[in-house]
Amino acid sequence: MDNTRISAILKEISILLELKGENPFKARAYQAAARSIAALQEPVAALVAQGRLSEVPGLGPALVEKVTELVMAGRMAYYDDLSASVPDGLLEMLAIPGLGAKKVRAIYDHLGITTIGELEYACLENRLATLEGFGQKTQEKILKGIEQLKRYRGHHLLSQALQDADALVQALRAHRSIGRVAVAGEVRRRMEVVRTIDLVAGTDQPDTVIAALRPLGEPSLTSAGTVTLILPSGIPACIRVVPDEEFAVALYYWTGSEAHRALVEERARVLGVTLDERSRDGVPIDGSEDAPVYRTLGLQFIPPELREGTDEVERAAHQMIPDLLTADDLRGVLHVHTVYSDGTHSVQEMADAARGLGYTYLAVCDHSRSAAYANGLSIERVRQQHREIDALNAHGRGLRILKGIETDILPDGNLDYPDDVLAEFDLVIASVHSRFTLSETEMTDRIVRAIRHPSTSILGHPTGRLLLAREGYPVDVRRVIHEAVEHGVILELNASPHRLDLDWRHLRYAQEHGAKISIGPDAHQARELQDVIYGVGIARKGWLSAKDVVNTMTADELLKFLRHKKSKTR
DNA sequence: GCCGTTTTCGGCCCGACTGTTTTCAGTCG
Numbered sequence: 001m002d003n004t005r006i007s008a009i010l011k012e013i014s015i016l017l018e019l020k021g022e023n024p025f026k027a028r029a030y031q032a033a034a035r036s037i038a039a040l041q042e043p044v045a046a047l048v049a050q051g052r053l054s055e056v057p058g059l060g061p062a063l064v065e066k067v068t069e070l071v072m073a074g075r076m077a078y079y080d081d082l083s084a085s086v087p088d089g090l091l092e093m094l095a096i097p098g099l100g101a102k103k104v105r106a107i108y109d110h111l112g113i114t115t116i117g118e119l120e121y122a123c124l125e126n127r128l129a130t131l132e133g134f135g136q137k138t139q140e141k142i143l144k145g146i147e148q149l150k151r152y153r154g155h156h157l158l159s160q161a162l163q164d165a166d167a168l169v170q171a172l173r174a175h176r177s178i179g180r181v182a183v184a185g186e187v188r189r190r191m192e193v194v195r196t197i198d199l200v201a202g203t204d205q206p207d208t209v210i211a212a213l214r215p216l217g218e219p220s221l222t223s224a225g226t227v228t229l230i231l232p233s234g235i236p237a238c239i240r241v242v243p244d245e246e247f248a249v250a251l252y253y254w255t256g257s258e259a260h261r262a263l264v265e266e267r268a269r270v271l272g273v274t275l276d277e278r279s280r281d282g283v284p285i286d287g288s289e290d291a292p293v294y295r296t297l298g299l300q301f302i303p304p305e306l307r308e309g310t311d312e313v314e315r316a317a318h319q320m321i322p323d324l325l326t327a328d329d330l331r332g333v334l335h336v337h338t339v340y341s342d343g344t345h346s347v348q349e350m351a352d353a354a355r356g357l358g359y360t361y362l363a364v365c366d367h368s369r370s371a372a373y374a375n376g377l378s379i380e381r382v383r384q385q386h387r388e389i390d391a392l393n394a395h396g397r398g399l400r401i402l403k404g405i406e407t408d409i410l411p412d413g414n415l416d417y418p419d420d421v422l423a424e425f426d427l428v429i430a431s432v433h434s435r436f437t438l439s440e441t442e443m444t445d446r447i448v449r450a451i452r453h454p455s456t457s458i459l460g461h462p463t464g465r466l467l468l469a470r471e472g473y474p475v476d477v478r479r480v481i482h483e484a485v486e487h488g489v490i491l492e493l494n495a496s497p498h499r500l501d502l503d504w505r506h507l508r509y510a511q512e513h514g515a516k517i518s519i520g521p522d523a524h525q526a527r528e529l530q531d532v533i534y535g536v537g538i539a540r541k542g543w544l545s546a547k548d549v550v551n552t553m554t555a556d557e558l559l560k561f562l563r564h565k566k567s568k569t570r
Numbered sequence: 571g572c573c574g575t576t577t578t579c580g581g582c583c584c585g586a587c588t589g590t591t592t593t594c595a596g597t598c599g
Contacts, residue, residue, distance in 0.1 A: 024582095
């Protein structure tokens with residue numbers, strides 16, 4: 001059992017304890033232990049074997065015993081009992097905005113409701129509003145939340161889908177009788193959320209595909225030569241099994257999107273060519289990729305991320321598809337948190353991890369003082385962190401640490417420190433973390449005010465959305481983009497797979513209007529530095545090239561760029 | 571349930587908002 005799974009179980013116990021109304025500090029202790037284990041560099045199993053589990057912070061005698069049981073026996077009686085005593089539906093209800101453990105408990109205790117479906121029905125019957133502590137507004141809010149959840153249902157984060165797609169590809173490649181294998185569909189197009197994982201496998205033996213995938217679920221063959229299965233994560237997968245010589249066209253076809261295919265087929269029609277899901281004019285096009293499909297139509301290769309049916313085919317016809325950003329173009333990491341605020345690793349640990357990934361600089365951007373929940377930095381602690389960064393930079397071993405901050409944009413649009421303190425940072429990310437309920441005009445004015453502050457370098461996660469969990473706050477994104485361009489402020493493409501904000505649909509508009517973009521992982525632990533790959537996918541989807549993205553610069557170039565901006569606006 | 575010390579139990583992160591109340595509980599970031 002790996003650390004991720006152990007951490008997840010401890011986290012679930014903490015939620016179950018809250019739902020049962022147990023001592024909240026006990027629940028928090030489990031949460032702390034979960035976090036602590038997630039941050040460990042070595043496997044818990046190894047610590048158990050060496051009798052060193054008690055050295056992990058947050059693990060006392062009781063938890064050492066329980067975690068040891070989990071590792072040795074593969075299960076924990078306490079968790080099993082707890083889990084059995086709480087209906088699964090109650091955990092799902094917690095995803096509804098405005099519903100916390102106490103309210104869910106009350107709904108269960110007084111109305112006997114155990115599923116979201118029943119809850120919806122009770123709201124429609126006006127039964128919730130009569131419950132003590134609840135009212136009309138709460139009932140409406142819950143109904144709205146349920147509507148939102150329904151919209152999200154059947155969608156999955158790109159990060160999970162990519163991980164699952166990898167596992168599928170590995171499983172298929174392990175079989176010699178399967179030729180070419182590639183990821184297609186929404187995952188290949190790097191949609192921020194996906195409904196299915198599509199793959200194309202070149203073989204005339206669907207049975208082999210089924211055998212190869214049996215360890216991952218219960219694969220079955222549909223009549224159209226498609227193998228389907230539901231993965232352990234809950235994501236459905238479709239593997240299109242085609243003869244190897246039809247691979248290239250099938251990969252093109254199943255990558256989509258439908259709108260893109262319509263444009264390509266129109267192009268083919270004009271050229272007097274027929275293109276179906278298998279061949280061109282009945283003749284297969286050979287290739288391990290689908291580039292030959294585009295070549296045969298006289299088109300420049302269209303990277304899968306751009307295949308959304310806008311103007312990509314027209315651009316390709318005129319050789320106007322730009323060189324898109326690649327992960328190798330990035331030299332520095334912007335926007336990570338450390339133990340100073342709500343991160344799990346120290347400045348040095350984050351720096352070591354960034355160096356290990358080949359980056360040459362790292363901007364540490366912890367939370368500012370108003371973010372009490374995230375242990376935001378007082379002015380004194382800012383200075384303390386700066387001293388630590390200076391000391392680490394004195395023998396930097398190839399990685400430079402920049403003094404950054406993620407400052408809250410206060411409700412009135414001011415930043416969270418006096419101007420003289422803000423001037424001490426190399427880089428200032430300004431983000432909205434509170435008061436999401438302003439009107440669009442008020443919110444936009446608030447953000448514009450922050451953009452106009454001379455110290456603001458980057459506008460963090462510009463719309464504040466959390467994918468499959470929370471809509472962004474209302475904001476006039478185009479106005480924000482224009483203000484940012486005018487005042488030399490960089491727009492963040494937050495690469496956390498939960499955010500991917502700014503959205504790629506806005507990124508292209510920003511790029512066309514001269515905006516500069518930074519890609520930041522918003523990492524709260526070392527492992528999350530690798531989240532930049534999701535940002536790169538979305539950047540490509542937004543038609544960005546290396547020149548549009550500021551962390552393709554060297555540290556010196558970036559600092560010069562930021563200083564220039566400051567001197568211009570002061 | 572953990573931690574630290576006050577060596578045997580008290581404190582554990584907090585401020586603001588919202589909706590329900592009529593002084594506060596629950597949720598959220």
